[in-house]
């Protein structure tokens with residue numbers, strides 16, 4: 001096992017991504033965050049808090065809506081979960097029509113999770129734009145999608161797995177790389 005990011009480094013990178021979003025999103029009031037469970041939603045919540053504090057500092061009065069997606073329900077390589085009655089696939093209690101959606105996940109790998117997430121989002125409405133943000137991007141793309149906001153580009157071989165731990169789930173922030 002090799003540590004890629006420790007807790008302080010995860011915090012720094014999440015803060016940097018919040019700054020990046022804040023500076024590069026054309027209309028912050030039009031932004032909505034959608035986090036992919038089970039860690040993208042926790043990262044999206046951290047980003048929401050950081051972005052709202054920047055907005056407050058700059059006198060922008062708006063709340064950023066935050067929704068979550070459980071993509072296992074939709075993933076084309078996990079058909080066995082398709083009929084699971086326990087899976088709540090999407091929790092978005094706001095209008096996404098004409099909004100700029102920031103889709104948030106912890107790891108970006110083949111791109112299949114994002115494809116599945118796009119299906120789910122378009123079943124809800126028609127955003128004006130969808131951008132992808134990931135804490136870690138690794139090699140292994142199988143679809144023509146790429147994140148716009150990347151915390152860290154990590155090189156990993158096919159026989160290696162990147163494991164993200166977050167305080168909200170595992171009690172600590174840590175990104176590590178393991179043999180599969």
Ligand SMILES: O=P(O)(O)OC[C@H]1O[C@H](OP(=O)(O)OP(=O)(O)O)[C@H](O)[C@@H]1O
Nearest residue numbers: 037038105106107108109110111112113
């Ligand atoms: O680009 P992809 O190949 O789709 O891989 C990326 C997905 O893989 C991981 O999820 P995982 O299925 O391991 O579930 P988890 O997040 O609940 O651990 C990660 O959290 C991403 O959602």
Ligand SMILES: O=c1cc[nH]c(=O)[nH]1
Nearest residue numbers: 107109160161162163
């Ligand atoms: O390395 C990987 C690949 C997919 N999902 C992960 O969380 N890590």
